[in-house]
Amino acid sequence: MVPDARKRLSRNLIRRAGRIRLLLMDVDGVLTDGSIWLLSWPDGTAQEIKGFSAYDGAGLKLARSAGLRTGIITGRSSPATTRRAKEANIEFVYQNRPEKLAAYKKILRRARVTDSEVAYVGDDLPDLPVMTRVGFAIAVANAAPEVKSVAHYVTRRSGGDGAVREVIELVLKAQGKWAVAVKKARA
Amino acid sequence: MVPDARKRLSRNLIRRAGRIRLLLMDVDGVLTDGSIWLLSWPDGTAQEIKGFSAYDGAGLKLARSAGLRTGIITGRSSPATTRRAKEANIEFVYQNRPEKLAAYKKILRRARVTDSEVAYVGDDLPDLPVMTRVGFAIAVANAAPEVKSVAHYVTRRSGGDGAVREVIELVLKAQGKWAVAVKKARA
Amino acid sequence: MVPDARKRLSRNLIRRAGRIRLLLMDVDGVLTDGSIWLLSWPDGTAQEIKGFSAYDGAGLKLARSAGLRTGIITGRSSPATTRRAKEANIEFVYQNRPEKLAAYKKILRRARVTDSEVAYVGDDLPDLPVMTRVGFAIAVANAAPEVKSVAHYVTRRSGGDGAVREVIELVLKAQGKWAVAVKKARA
Amino acid sequence: MVPDARKRLSRNLIRRAGRIRLLLMDVDGVLTDGSIWLLSWPDGTAQEIKGFSAYDGAGLKLARSAGLRTGIITGRSSPATTRRAKEANIEFVYQNRPEKLAAYKKILRRARVTDSEVAYVGDDLPDLPVMTRVGFAIAVANAAPEVKSVAHYVTRRSGGDGAVREVIELVLKAQGKWAVAVKKARA
Numbered sequence: 001m002v003p004d005a006r007k008r009l010s011r012n013l014i015r016r017a018g019r020i021r022l023l024l025m026d027v028d029g030v031l032t033d034g035s036i037w038l039l040s041w042p043d044g045t046a047q048e049i050k051g052f053s054a055y056d057g058a059g060l061k062l063a064r065s066a067g068l069r070t071g072i073i074t075g076r077s078s079p080a081t082t083r084r085a086k087e088a089n090i091e092f093v094y095q096n097r098p099e100k101l102a103a104y105k106k107i108l109r110r111a112r113v114t115d116s117e118v119a120y121v122g123d124d125l126p127d128l129p130v131m132t133r134v135g136f137a138i139a140v141a142n143a144a145p146e147v148k149s150v151a152h153y154v155t156r157r158s159g160g161d162g163a164v165r166e167v168i169e170l171v172l173k174a175q176g177k178w179a180v181a182v183k184k185a186r187a
Numbered sequence: 188m189v190p191d192a193r194k195r196l197s198r199n200l201i202r203r204a205g206r207i208r209l210l211l212m213d214v215d216g217v218l219t220d221g222s223i224w225l226l227s228w229p230d231g232t233a234q235e236i237k238g239f240s241a242y243d244g245a246g247l248k249l250a251r252s253a254g255l256r257t258g259i260i261t262g263r264s265s266p267a268t269t270r271r272a273k274e275a276n277i278e279f280v281y282q283n284r285p286e287k288l289a290a291y292k293k294i295l296r297r298a299r300v301t302d303s304e305v306a307y308v309g310d311d312l313p314d315l316p317v318m319t320r321v322g323f324a325i326a327v328a329n330a331a332p333e334v335k336s337v338a339h340y341v342t343r344r345s346g347g348d349g350a351v352r353e354v355i356e357l358v359l360k361a362q363g364k365w366a367v368a369v370k371k372a373r374a
Numbered sequence: 375m376v377p378d379a380r381k382r383l384s385r386n387l388i389r390r391a392g393r394i395r396l397l398l399m400d401v402d403g404v405l406t407d408g409s410i411w412l413l414s415w416p417d418g419t420a421q422e423i424k425g426f427s428a429y430d431g432a433g434l435k436l437a438r439s440a441g442l443r444t445g446i447i448t449g450r451s452s453p454a455t456t457r458r459a460k461e462a463n464i465e466f467v468y469q470n471r472p473e474k475l476a477a478y479k480k481i482l483r484r485a486r487v488t489d490s491e492v493a494y495v496g497d498d499l500p501d502l503p504v505m506t507r508v509g510f511a512i513a514v515a516n517a518a519p520e521v522k523s524v525a526h527y528v529t530r531r532s533g534g535d536g537a538v539r540e541v542i543e544l545v546l547k548a549q550g551k552w553a554v555a556v557k558k559a560r561a
Numbered sequence: 562m563v564p565d566a567r568k569r570l571s572r573n574l575i576r577r578a579g580r581i582r583l584l585l586m587d588v589d590g591v592l593t594d595g596s597i598w599l600l601s602w603p604d605g606t607a608q609e610i611k612g613f614s615a616y617d618g619a620g621l622k623l624a625r626s627a628g629l630r631t632g633i634i635t636g637r638s639s640p641a642t643t644r645r646a647k648e649a650n651i652e653f654v655y656q657n658r659p660e661k662l663a664a665y666k667k668i669l670r671r672a673r674v675t676d677s678e679v680a681y682v683g684d685d686l687p688d689l690p691v692m693t694r695v696g697f698a699i700a701v702a703n704a705a706p707e708v709k710s711v712a713h714y715v716t717r718r719s720g721g722d723g724a725v726r727e728v729i730e731l732v733l734k735a736q737g738k739w740a741v742a743v744k745k746a747r748a
Contacts, residue, residue, distance in 0.1 A: 028241040035347070036239045036274075038267035039226060039600060046270040049236065049610065052597045054589040055705070058685050080599035083607040087597075124245050125372040144242070146369055160596070182707055185686040215428040222534070223426045223461075225454035226413060233457040236423065311432050312559040331429070333556055402615040409721070410613045410648075412641035413600060420644040423610065498619050499746040518616070520743055 009170065016136040016152055017174035021117040023063065024092070024107065024130070025164060026100075027074035027081055029123035030140055031056060033160035036076075050080040051160060052088075058185070059165035060088035066172055066181040069111060073103045075126060101129045121167055122147055123159055138167050196357065203323040203339055204361035208304040210250065211279070211294065211317070212351060213287075214261035214268055216310035217327055218243060220347035223263075237267040238347060239275075245372075246352035247275035253359055253368045256298060260290045262313060288316045308354055309334055310346055325354050383544065390510040390526055391548035395491040397437065398466070398481065398504070399538060400474075401448035401455055403497035404514055405430060407534035410450075424454040425534060426462075432559070433539035434462035440546055440555045443485060447477045449500060475503045495541055496521055497533055512541050570731065577697040577713055578735035582678040584624065585653070585668065585691070586725060587661075588635035588642055590684035591701055592617060594721035597637075611641040612721060613649075619746070620726035621649035627733055627742045630672060634664045636687060662690045682728055683708055684720055699728050 009017075027050075028034055037049035060070055071092025072085060078095070085093045092110065094103040108118065116135035120127070123143040131137040131150050139151035140163040148154050153170070155163040172178040196204075214237075215221055224236035247257055258279025259272060265282070272280045279297070281290040295305065303322035307314070310330040318324040318337050326338035327350040335341050340357070342350040359365040383391075401424075402408055411423035434444055445466025446459060452469070459467045466484070468477040482492065490509035494501070497517040505511040505524050513525035514537040522528050527544070529537040546552040570578075588611075589595055598610035621631055632653025633646060639656070646654045653671070655664040669679065677696035681688070684704040692698040692711050700712035701724040709715050714731070716724040733739040 032241075034241040036241050036244060036271070037224075037598075038237055038239065038270055040235045040237075040266040041603070042228070042232070042234065044266050044269075045603070046266040047603065048601045050599055050601075052599065054593075054595040054597050055685060057597060058687070062686075079601040079605050079607040082605075083599055084597070124242060125249075125369060126245070128372075182686060185689075219428075221428040223428050223431060223458070224411075225424055225426065225457055227422045227424075227453040229415070229419075229421065231453050231456075233453040311429060312436075312556060313432070315559075406615075408615040410615050410618060410645070411598075411610055412613065412644055413610045414608045414640040416602070416606070416608065418640050418643075420640040498616060499623075499743060500619070502746075 009174070013153060013170075014174045017119070017171045019117055020068070020119045020136055020171050020175075022069045022071065022107070022111050022113050023119045023121070023167065023171065024071045024073060024104070024134070025121045026123060026127050027072050028076060028159075029142060030121050030159045031072070031084070031164060033158060034123065034142065035160075048076075048078045048080060050078065050084070052084050053160055053162055053165070055162045056160075056164040057084070057088045059168040060090060062181050062185055063168045063172065064089045064091075065184060066177045068168070068171060069113075071107055071111075073097055073100045073107070073130070075100070098126060099129075100126060101133075104130045104133070119167065119171060121155075121164060122151075136171075196361065200340060200357075201361045204306070204358045206304055207255070207306045207323055207358050207362075209256045209258065209294070209298050209300050210306045210308070210354065210358065211258045211260060211291070211321070212308045213310060213314050214259055215263060215346075216329060217308050217346045218259070218271070218351060220345060221310065221329065222347075235263075235265045235267060237265065237271070239271045240347055240349055240352070242349045243347075243351040244271070244275045246349075246355040247277060249368050249372055250355045250359065251276045251278075252371060253364045255355070255358060256300075258294055258298075260284055260287045260294070260317070262287075285313060286316075287313060288320075291317045291320070306354065306358060308342075308351060309338075323358075383548070387527060387544075388548045391493070391545045393491055394442070394493045394510055394545050394549075396443045396445065396481070396485050396487050397493045397495070397541065397545065398445045398447060398478070398508070399495045400497060400501050401446050402450060402533075403516060404495050404533045405446070405458070405538060407532060408497065408516065409534075422450075422452045422454060424452065424458070426458050427534055427536055427539070429536045430534075430538040431458070431462045433536075433542040434464060436555050436559055437542045437546065438463045438465070439558060440551045442542070442545060443487075445481055445485075447471055447474045447481070447504070449474075472500060473503075474500060475507075478504045478507070493541065493545060495529075495538060496525075510545075570735070574714060574731075575735045578680070578732045580678055581629070581680045581697055581732050581736075583630045583632065583668070583672050583674050584680045584682070584728065584732065585632045585634060585665070585695070586682045587684060587688050588633055589637060589720075590703060591682050591720045592633070592645070592725060594719060595684065595703065596721075609637075609639045609641060611639065611645070613645050614721055614723055614726070616723045617721075617725040618645070618649045620723075620729040621651060623742050623746055624729045624733065625650045625652070626745060627738045629729070629732060630674075632668055632672075634658055634661045634668070634691070636661070659687060660690075661687060662694075665691045665694070680728065680732060682716075682725060683712075697732075 038046040075098040097103040118134040119136035120134040140159040142158040225233040262285040284290040305321040306323040326335040327346040412420040449472040471477040492508040493510035514533040516532040599607040636659040658664040679695040680697035701720040703719040
């Protein structure tokens with residue numbers, strides 16, 4: 001972690017981020033900008049389109065290569081999310097979970113980590129039950145006020161525009177792993 | 188309703204919002220940002236894509252759970268809108284209605300409410316006939332000047348970017364139902 | 375035309391706009407924001423998606439109902455543009471015309487109008503040959519500097535975000551037809 | 562090149578740009594804004610959508626007509642990119658190359674140019690190995706800090722919003738070919 005960046009983060013934040021072994025995220029509004037795009041199909045149904053960020057994707061792969069585990073919990077379900085999770089090498093994928101706490105507990109058991117070792121990035125009310133339990137709760141810049149008020153950190157970037165990359169950089173820097181990860185990425 | 192929010196709204200606005208039992212909306216420019224996306228199909232036709240907001244969607248479900256009824260009246264028609272209305276638990280869905288007043292009157296009869304109990308969110312000229320009748324007329328931030336000039340309230344957020352969520356929050360706060368609805372949403 | 379709006383426009387602009395009987399436009403960057411979206415198809419081809427503005431669409435229909443004729447000349451070709459032109463009631467549709475001057479001359483003959491009775495809205499270099507001939511040349515806010523420098527008017531709004539609606543409002547106001555058109559639209 | 566523009570560019574930049582015979586680019590974040598759009602398909606797969614800029618496209622065709630060779634190296638692969646490369650008359654197309662250096666070396670051999678004659682436009686960490694070799698390394702406005710820090714020039718425009726057009730204009734102006742190219746484009 002470069003000295004300048006360390007100075008910008010508070011001691012408390014570095015301590016919280018330093019313990020993280022698992023990074024969990026919501027999808028809509030966090031890995032996307034919250035837009036739900038629907039394509040009308042000739043047979044009268046509609047298919048979903050989601051917009052992810054290449055910048056987040058590169059960050060998520062970099063996180064895994066640096067030993068940070070990753071997962072998503074989302075109330076919706078779509079092949080788009082499934083494919084993106086695979087591309088970004090995301091380990092835990094729980095879709096169709098409008099109530100997120102049950103999925104959260106399952107992931108903790110499977111990953112064998114405790115609340116204090118988990119970071120969660122959210123944007124709206126259904127994220128609150130998980131955010132009030134994890135060791136490091138992050139709200140994206142576009143989150144609802146109720147979500148920001150329980151977060152330990154609010155990202156400068158918005159969902160779908162690099163918010164998750166910002167969190168990964170913060171965590172890896174707090175753990176002194178960023179510089180090595182960047183060097184590996186450019187090799 | 189939190190004291191701060193109550194202070195920001197005028198007495199007149201709270202009175203209008205307090206009476207609302209039915210929230211009606213236009214679709215393009217209100218539940219979307221007004222973009223009409225068309226996908227060229229190999230057979231020479233084109234299918235419509237619409238971009239909705241997850242934030243609005245959560246708000247609309249929350250509104251219903253708090254007892255506020257909801258509906259849309261739109262000049263266009265597409266499976267995308269049909270699916271989104273279902274996802275957001277919207278009760279009254281009137282598509283393909285370039286002249287909105289007739290649909291408005293039908294909904295009032297079906298819902299057994301009067302003009303003063305209806306809020307309508309609009310953005311362009313075809314919304315004017317309904318907006319000049321309802322008890323609470325709202326223009327989105329991106330509305331035409333002619334629409335803003337007849338509105339009782341202009342949202343800070345734009346269509347497709349949380350304008351409808353802002354209206355729902357305003358109405359439920361005026362009715363003292365917001366805090367309970369948020370608590371239920373995070374349970 | 376309301377007095378305030380008249381004051382904002384120069385005498386010269388009102389004179390040019392007052393003579394217009396036919397409004398011609400480029401598509402990409404003018405009726406859209408210039409994004410060329412391509413959907414990968416399972417068979418290895420790609421289909422085009424275009425994003426138009428509901429606000430422009432309403433304006434174009436309003437223009438026709440006020441007696442202003444409309445047309446597009448575009449270097450690309452897609453079913454999306456064909457459908458949108460139909461929806462917006464556009465009279466002259468010339469696609470697949472990378473060199474626009476020939477199409478322009480054909481339209482003039484078909485419409486029986488002269489250069490000074492034509493307005494053209496453009497954004498990039500291929501629009502220059504037509505823009506230097508028409509009576510009223512308009513560049514969108516996002517146009518190339520070379521295009522802005524030959525324009526009689528540069529819109530405040532960008533392509534795909536209401537630039538064409540702005541032009542239609544300007545022309546109809548200069549001709550004293552806007553107020554009536556709005557009244558008709560809300561009837 | 563117009564005198565004003567020449568003044569704005571440093572002597573060093575003009576020297577670097579003046580030698581360029583081949584312009585190479587990343588795709589995501591450079592020819593697009595970095596959004597990875599995925600359409601859910603009824604069979605459970607997802608297809609990619611990419612958004613390119615008409616303004617970049619016109620610039621790329623203009624570059625070729627002025628004798629500048631062009632190419633892309635991207636870690637992803639999609640029919641959308643293939644079609645866009647064809648439309649924009651891009652000569653070298655290397656997709657599915659997460660490690661870009663090998664592809665870069667192949668292109669140099671095929672094009673018979675040296676490092677100092679190549680410009681490369683990038684936005685993220687995988688672009689670093691190529692950017693530290695080429696004669697003229699350009700980062701887009703939305704590039705990662707690590708990428709900007711090795712670049713000779715950072716564009717004012719973002720990827721997908723004219724960044725590549727800005728680079729082409731810069732190179733052709735430095736070579737005194739812009740004015741002629743514009744004249745040809747409007748003929």
